[in-house]
Amino acid sequence: MLNKHYDNLFEVDMDTKIVEEKLIDGKYHYSFEDTIFYVKSGGMENDKGLINEIPLEDVYVEDNKAWHVLKEKITNPVHLSVDLDYxxxxxxxxxxxxxxxxxxxxxxxxxxxxxxxxxxxxxxxxxxxxxxxxxxxxxxxxxxxxxxxxxxxxxxxxxxxxxxxxxxxxxxxxxxxxxxxxxxxxxxxxxxxxxxxxxxxxxxxxxxxxxxxxxxxxxxxxxxxxxxxxxxxxxRHYDVFHEASRSLAVAQLEINESIQKLFQEKKELASSLNDYKQKYFECYAKELCNIPELYFFHEFDGFDVKSFQQLCSIITNQYEKGFIGLLKLDDKCHVVVAKNKALPIQANEIFKEIASKFELKGGGNPGISQGGGNYSTDLITYCINKINQLNGQ
Ligand SMILES: [Zn+2]
Structure with a gap:
């Protein structure tokens, strides 16, 4: 259906009359004596605009007629107004x-x-x-x-x-x-x-x-x-660059250089933080292991699982100890059973025993076994009793 009104981009207003009206799913579909609204084809989207000041929801061709969809009912006379900017x-x-x-x-x-x-x-x-x-x-x-x-x-x-x-x-x-x-x-x-x-x-x-x-x-x-x-x-891009240049306090054309510098600083900071973390965990491990017993239980808080694992391996590598560590994570927990290689116990056997009783998920080897589950005081009591049992052997 060739609409010659499309020849003039600037023809964006028209007075016309309703020829047919249909009510479909609560919306009004109108065909008019004439229309200026472009109907999607050839890769070009529908026009937007107003019909009697009501926003056009959709326009489509059916039975060789253009149908205009509105949320509200209209009556004659009809005025079509196309959004020229769009x-x-x-x-x-x-x-x-x-x-x-x-x-x-x-x-x-x-x-x-x-x-x-x-x-x-x-x-x-x-x-x-x-x-x-x-x-x-x-x-x-x-x-x-x-x-x-x-x-x-x-x-x-x-x-x-x-x-x-x-x-x-x-x-x-x-x-x-x-x-x-x-x-x-x-x-x-x-x-x-x-x-x-x-x-x-x-x-x-x-x-x-x-x-x-x-x-x-x-x-x-x-x-x-x-x-x-x-x-x-x-x-749009100027606004983003302007905002970024203010945040970084550099000229717009230096934003990239500044970001690269920040990344480098972040990398160096992370590396030095890791050094301090290692030193801190070494001190922490020394304090924890300064006990006469071979085996111990300890509840930890305030670490992420990865840091907790880092601390656990420092303990087992540097001290002739075996332990059950429990990291509290809100109402959940992460349990590690680990031992120095000189000790005879099997960490995986002990973990399996705790896991089956308290529905923990996970596993490991005779040196270190671990997994997560729900936190409970019964679990802690069980772990303490287990340690006492090991120390009594
Ligand atoms: Zn074209």
């Missing part, structure tokens, strides 16, 4: 795609594979066999020169013969040439068949900026911004 935003990106893709098609023999309008940046996928920043810069320069020339974008309704005489792209065997054709041409650059909304001339694109590119299985994906999206992109 329409311009998507038309700028779409029209920019016409310009850049054609230049890539003709000058670089890179076929158009995919194009996508994103919220923050947009992308195209092109069949380049090779691509680098230098090539992209040259294409960007050529696009922006065309924009400066303000070349018009002309909409036409050609016959099949007229269209075939101008298009160079292969539309494939399945293309239906019997429908009403609509051409979009940028004289001297592009001639295409397209039913979307376009800007009237290239100056409406402001400029095109290629952000980056990456290799895909089919060619290269190129991210870009144009028109209002380019201005929004700059502002």
């Amino acid at each position: 329409r311009l935003f998507k038309s700028q990106i779409h029209s920019a795609q016409h310009l850049m893709c054609t230049i890539m098609n003709t000058d670089y023999h890179a076929k158009t594979i995919m194009f996508k309008t994103g919220e923050i940046e947009s992308e195209i996928e092109m069949g380049f066999t090779t691509l680098n920043r230098e090539i992209l810069n040259a294409i960007e320069k050529r696009c922006n020169e065309c924009i400066i020339q303000d070349i018009p974008i002309i909409i036409g309704y050609p016959t099949k013969e007229e269209a075939l005489a101008n298009i160079w792209e292969d539309y494939g065997e399945n293309f239906d040439w019997d429908i009403q054709l609509r051409s979009v041409s940028i004289p001297g650059i592009d001639y295409d068949l397209c039913a979307c909304i376009h800007v009237p001339s290239l100056r409406y694109l402001h400029a095109i900026k290629f952000l980056g590119y990456e290799k895909t299985t089919r060619g290269y994906k190129i991210s870009f911004v144009a028109g209002q999206q380019l201005l929004d992109y700059i502002q």
Whole structure:
């Protein structure tokens, strides 16, 4: 369904009348005598806007009619009002795609594979066999020169013969040439068949900026911004850089250097913290092991499991002791049974015994066994009795 109102991007107001009304799932679906609302197709999203001051929820085509979905009921007369800012935003990106893709098609023999309008940046996928920043810069320069020339974008309704005489792209065997054709041409650059909304001339694109590119299985994906999206992109990124430069107290262009320095400082700090932790645990282990008994029980608090394990291995490596250590973790706990290699007990056997009685998960070897479960005073009493039993042997 070709809607000739789409030829004029700036036709954003219309008075019309209701032809049909349907109530579906509590929402009102209207078809009107005429409409200016763009219905999603060709990669371009629906228009947004108001109908009698009520926000348009959706618009779709069914039975060759455009249906407009509203939350509230309306009556005649009907006034349609399209959100021009949003329409311009998507038309700028779409029209920019016409310009850049054609230049890539003709000058670089890179076929158009995919194009996508994103919220923050947009992308195209092109069949380049090779691509680098230098090539992209040259294409960007050529696009922006065309924009400066303000070349018009002309909409036409050609016959099949007229269209075939101008298009160079292969539309494939399945293309239906019997429908009403609509051409979009940028004289001297592009001639295409397209039913979307376009800007009237290239100056409406402001400029095109290629952000980056990456290799895909089919060619290269190129991210870009144009028109209002380019201005929004700059502002959005400037705001983040501005905030970051204030937080780091450096100039915006020195942010990366400053972050690298912070990472290095963090690494050095972590390493020195680890040295202190090791020294602290050595003192802690010495204090714990300064007892006449071979075996002991101790309840620990305020460590993470990894630090607790570090302390346990210092004890068993440096002292001829065996112990049951319980690390309290809120209403849970982590239990370690460990011993110096000179001692005869089997840590895994003892752990297994405790684990089966108190439903702990885990395991290990004769030297060290460990696991977690629920914290209880019964568990502590059991561990203390076990230690007393070992010391009594
Ligand atoms: Zn188009």
